[in-house]
Amino acid sequence: MCRNIRPLNNFEPPATGAEIEAAALQFVRKVAGTTKPSAANQEVFDKSVAEIAHITAHLLDDLVTTAPPKTGTARARAAVRYGRPA
Numbered sequence: 001m002c003r004n005i006r007p008l009n010n011f012e013p014p015a016t017g018a019e020i021e022a023a024a025l026q027f028v029r030k031v032a033g034t035t036k037p038s039a040a041n042q043e044v045f046d047k048s049v050a051e052i053a054h055i056t057a058h059l060l061d062d063l064v065t066t067a068p069p070k071t072g073t074a075r076a077r078a079a080v081r082y083g084r085p086a
Contacts, residue, residue, distance in 0.1 A: 009060055012069035017053075020060070024053035 005023045008015035028048045029035050037045040 008056070009063050010065050010067060010069050012071050015060060017057070020056050021049070021053045024049045024056055027052055 005026045006019070008019060008023060028045060032041075032045065032048075
């Protein structure tokens with residue numbers, strides 16, 4: 001599951017809230033060992049995703065780098081490479 005978490009730092013445009021949320025969801029799924037929690041665990045599962053997304057957004061805001069920002073997404077690069085619309 002964690003191989004679906006993509007690096008989110010140093011991109012132009014910056015990572016969106018949806019991308020951060022998706023990474024947090026994948027992380028919680030991996031740690032919990034389930035893709036769909038039981039009804040008894042749904043609330044704590046959702047709370048964990050929200051908290052990790054919040055912390056991740058702060059992390060991305062505070063990281064400093066001297067490297068030039070990466071542009072585009074893998075989908076956009078693949079579209080150029082294979083001549084397909086993104």
